[in-house]
Amino acid sequence: MNTPATDVSRAAPGWPGIAPTWTSSAKDLVTTALGRGRVWASIGHGILNEVYWPSAGEPQVRDLGFIVASPGRWHELKRIRQYRLSLQQPFIPLPRIVHEGDGYRLELNLSPDPIRDVLLVAFRLEGTDLKLYTLLAPHLGGSGLRNNARAADGLVAWTDGVALHLAADCGFSRASAGYVGSSDGWQDFAHHGRMDWTFQDALDGNVALTGELGACAGVLALGFAPTQEGAGTLARSSLAEGFSSVRRSCAAAWQAWATKVIIPEAPEPVRREAWLSAAMLKVHEGRSYPGALIASLSIPWGNTSDSTGGYHLVWTRDAVEAAFALLAIGCVEDARRVLEYLIATQRADGSWSQNSFPDGRPFWSGVQLDEVGFPVLLAAKLAEQGAIDGLTGVTEMIGRAVRYLARHGPGSPQDRWEENAGISPFTLGVEIAALVTAAEHLPAAESAYALSLADYWNERLEDWTYIENGTFSPAFDIDGYYVRIAAPLLEGGLRGRIDISNRPGSSTPVVALIGMECLYLARLGLRNARDRRIQNTVKVIDGLLRVQTPHGIAYRRYNGDGYGEHEDGAPFDGTGVGRLWPLLTGERAHLDLLLGIDTLPWLEMMTQMTGPGGLIPEQVWDADPVPGPGLEPGKPTGSAMPLVWAHAEFLKLLIARHQQRPIELLAGVERRYRGRRPEAATWHWRRTQPFDALPAGRELLIENPEPFQLHYGFDGWREVTDQSSEASAFAIHAVRFDNADVAGHSVLDFTFYFPESHRWAGIDYQILLGEPDTGVTRS
Known part of the structure; x- marks a missing residue:
């Protein structure tokens, strides 16, 4: 001793x-x-x-x-x-x-x-x-x-x-x-x-x-x-x-524990990586707080900082991505514990912290609407597999989360990369899928409203995130593509600009920014993988973001990304150059899966981009070798390693290859949309998500979070009327116009009076009736 x-x-x-x-x-x-x-x-x-x-x-x-x-x-x-x-x-x-x-x-x-x-x-x-x-x-x-x-x-x-x-x-x-x-x-x-x-x-x-x-x-x-x-x-x-x-x-x-894990047949290096990935997910779960799955037992570029942050925190998105993977490999109880933890840490308003310590204390204060939708998707997946019995508080959690989405969507204060406000195809896709799957667990009125809103957002998805004849169209001989993220609608939407994080003072037109966000639309069952718009965007993605390394193909998050080492290999210090993400290799592979293409080559590439012990990193190097910090093309950088999300993506891809179906493709979403853009029976107008024209045959809901009186008329303020709003589902106040209400008119003119605060909106709005929306709000 x-x-x-x-x-x-x-x-x-x-x-x-x-x-x-x-x-x-x-x-x-x-x-x-x-x-x-x-x-x-x-x-x-x-x-x-x-x-x-x-x-x-x-x-x-x-x-x-x-x-x-x-x-x-x-x-x-x-x-x-x-x-x-x-x-x-x-x-x-x-x-x-x-x-x-x-x-x-x-x-x-x-x-x-x-x-x-x-x-x-x-x-x-x-x-x-x-x-x-x-x-x-x-x-x-x-x-x-x-x-x-x-x-x-x-x-x-x-x-x-x-x-x-x-x-x-x-x-x-x-x-x-x-x-x-x-x-x-x-x-x-x-x-x-x-x-x-x-x-x-x-x-x-x-x-x-x-x-x-x-x-x-x-x-x-x-x-x-x-x-x-x-x-x-x-x-x-x-x-x-x-x-x-x-x-x-x-x-x-x-x-x-491993006796519960199911790993399908694959070449030995892939199976070994799958077993290691399963263990890595399990390693990152809490003990005092079961189900608290942190993002990584690491601090990116930690040798340059004493920050109390790092990735040893719980991100709801990363935790659910891991829970889906655990569920896919047969670890049902582990996935249930993640949901139990999320039920416990949901905030009173229905949202979750951007990230938190394992005990539930918030660390950063942002809000990401995909992180509000993901727990609903996890609950739906567990229910679909008959694995939700005995859990209490699930219905209440779903109700609170959907209320938050309904009141605050479709635009999110932060996208999945925690950088920009706006409407991202990825985040919006998660929101829509959450609304649809939640409907099975809600009272009738809330269920109907959730489905109505989901249909409307789904129909408008391209209006908000797909640009016709944009910047990259001529170079790739296409007629349009999905953007990485559109600016908030009141800041221009597709016509707006987006700041480039980690590049101070840098911004770009929305239409000049490409990411892989739209691929999740096919994975969630909202669009067919062969949809012309998806295929158009993949041409741009593969042309701008794809890099062939000695160890396989990987992708940048978006063009102009600044999150990564500097050109000379110096650590990220708030600025840098975005490098390649192996988890995005998995996301690209899922599209091939949906097209009927064998994804084994993608799995083998992810296996080769690992560290000395087989860990999958957040990023791999994409330039000439830099001996000092040990940077080699296609091998880990100083970013987070292991990244739980990346290991989860590898496992989900392996199981999806075996089952010929993405893990995130939920039966309720598939039944409702079958990969096709719907025509919503009702369009939802809000001051934060306005539109200037209502197609023929659609009903109209004019909505607001607080009570209001709608002061309106038709065709140049004729037949002026005042109508008080009524509380609808999720305490959203609305005035409804059905087809009979607008029959014979071509324009609806209106403004708002708010009796609780004794004020007028101060803006006059108008909607063209029976016309396609141009994306420009008239006032």
Whole structure:
């Protein structure tokens, strides 16, 4: 067991240390246990990177690395990067890492403890006259600031309410606490070529701990608790049980979970990637908050920032994408837990936070309407498979979500990339599908209204997002295409401009911005994959966004994207160049699936764009190699890795290939639309979504969130009348005009009076009756 460090003296110099950062997001693997233990760990460059406790949303350690030293020579392993990582089974994320270099071989085996908040590392160093040193960088409380470190009985760190203890079964011959950049272990070796410092304390700063291990083989235990004493007790208890027993228990739990997973036949590299992807989804689920599926156990370009954010947060969209994948591979209970979590974290108004910590606390404050619609789609999919029985609160959740969509759609304050307000084909498609599937769970009046609104939005989808004879039409010999996102209708819609995020001061006409958003329309069953408009847009997508790399085809999010490394490979810092997204390879492949084309080549390409451990990244590099940061064409960048959404997309594509049907294609949507644009019986006019003409044979609802009096007349303000609105479904107030009400008239003139606030709208509107809408509102 641990023995007290010897020759330990005085407080470390160099307070408070350099500005802290996290580590690179280029991970080899992430892992956790499936028992009561609440530790998650990432592995990168062959060592432990961020370690999370007591939830997957709370990183507490920057990294835990190693120095191998002999007389006159020393090697920090994370910088040398000469190692191999392997798994006994791809669905058991317990890695064996072997570092080999000049005169040494270090084998590391990792296992979280299933019953304690402890991570064990078994080590064995081989070579002549060698010593092994640990380098531990605490980031307790989610930051490298205001940490405290002490070299005493083991290596100890603490801050308010959080503590860690690194113990070794062979003890530490010597230990030291220091400040990063001045008196830490790396600086010691860099200055002296050996471990020379033995400082006892480093307080209230960016701290580090160094330990000389008492033997070349043994076990390290990294324990976490609210108190220093508790962390030490847990670490020593885990050592007492022994590494073999702990690892055996951890592996058995993963093996038992894997018996529920169904992976169809495919070439072995694809099947292996599928098993690993399934495990990656499971790794990212919370323990204290079951169903809280975070987006990634990583911090994109974390080696440049100490942000408390990163991707270790729950995004409703990413969680549902993962839940669909879990459902597809047979993990029904796991998918149900995601829905239970979403029911619990829905806000009173029916929406969800843009993202949140696993306990439900919001992090960012934006609203994305696809994130309001996705939980409804998940509930509908579970219901479709007979897997919703016993869940309570589902109907109430659906009602609140649809109320929010009905009152605030179709335009969203943010699109799925969290960058722009407007009408995106992707977001609108999710909204429409949610309205249709929700109808089965709503009272009659609300059901009828939801279907009416869905039909109207679906009919208008092209009016709002498809440009005839746009900027790219001549180059691709097409008559039109879907845009990435249209500006809000009152800001010009298809005639408006869109700001390019991460490129300050840059904007572009809506018609000059292309993304892959429209492909989901076919996947959801709203449009046929062979629809001329979809096929037109694919020509532009493949022409502008598609890049062939040595490892396969991948796509940019949109032309002009600025989210990615700079041209020279420098990390994204708020500006950059958008790189390639493997998950978009999966989205493009789903269209081929719907066209009857085998998607195996796409799956194989996604398999080849992974990191050293098989993890699928958020982005891959798309330019010439840059040796310094290790950027290679078609291989991961410093963006998030693993990306849960990307692993989910891979699994969904594999299962869809087997079933010949996208997972997201819901029976209710398919029955109603069969991939065709409908003709809505009723058009819904709102001041935020106006139109200037009503086609013949359609009824008209003039709507507003608050009560109003409609002051109206016909054909130049003749036959002037006032009519009070009536509350309809979802507390939307409306005045209805059926065909008889407008018969014999060519123009409806109107304005609003709001009795609750005693004010007039101050604008006169008119609608041409029996005419197609031109997209320009007359007032």
